[in-house]
Amino acid sequence: MSQIQDYQEAQQVLEQNEIHIMPSEVHGVISGLLACGLDIQSDEYLQILSDVFNEGQSFNSNLKSFFADFYKLVTSNLDKDDLSFELYLPHEDESQADQANALVAWVSGFLLGFGLKQKNYGKLSPDVKEVITDFTEISKLDTHFDETEDDAQALYEIIEYARISTLLCFAELGKKQQSAAPQSKTLH
Structure with a gap:
């Protein structure tokens, strides 16, 4: 995963390939897809990312590898206890x-990914509905900061809320999808 260790390097890879989005948004879309139940084993995410970020055009092999690395990063960390x-x-x-702009891009990406796969909003738990409502508000965040300690603390708290909320959504919807795989039943 060496391509995506550094945020600036990831941004350069996207720009060099004329994909004009932030790396945080890519991570957010993938997180949203998985948090609402996209099968971790699926490679459907590549087509979804291509539709969203590249007008449906297939990615070159460099970008496919880049996005696969992002996907592995998200899946390996989301699926840990x-x-x-x-x-x-x-x-x-x-x-x-810069951090706030990236956070807004991440949250917007999450909402996009979540919305692409979640077709039955009415069946979501109150907790998940609250996350979606809160994320919608965060996506409108004023990203002008005075670089004060209070602003740094507020930003940290929003980032932490988004992190824990993603884990909550994944635990409720993503893991449920993973464990919903058909299991053989032995009758005694």
């Missing part, structure tokens, strides 16, 4: 505005 999942955002050394 240790809550190690993190949003893919610029390093904390970057400005709060």
Whole structure:
């Protein structure tokens, strides 16, 4: 996964391939797809990303590999029981505005990915509905920050909320899909 270790390098790969989005948005879309139940073993995500980010055109092999690395990053961290999942955002050394813009892109991507796969909003639990409502509000966040300690703390809290909320959605909808696979039953 060396291509996606560094946020700036990931941004360069996207720009060099004329995909004009933030790496955080890619991570958010994949997270949203998985959080609402896309089968982890599926490679359907590539077609979805192509439809969303490349007007349905197939990606070149470099981009396919790049997106596969992102997919592995998200799936490996979402599927752990240790809550190690993190949003893919610029390093904390970057400005709060850069981090906030990336957060808004991530949350918007999550909502997009979630919405593409979730067809029955009415059957979602109140907790998941609240997450979607809150994420919609976060996607409208004013990303102008004064670079104060209070702003840094507020940004951290929003990022942490988004992280935990993603895990909640995945636990309720994504893992449910994983365990819903047909199991053989032995009659005694």
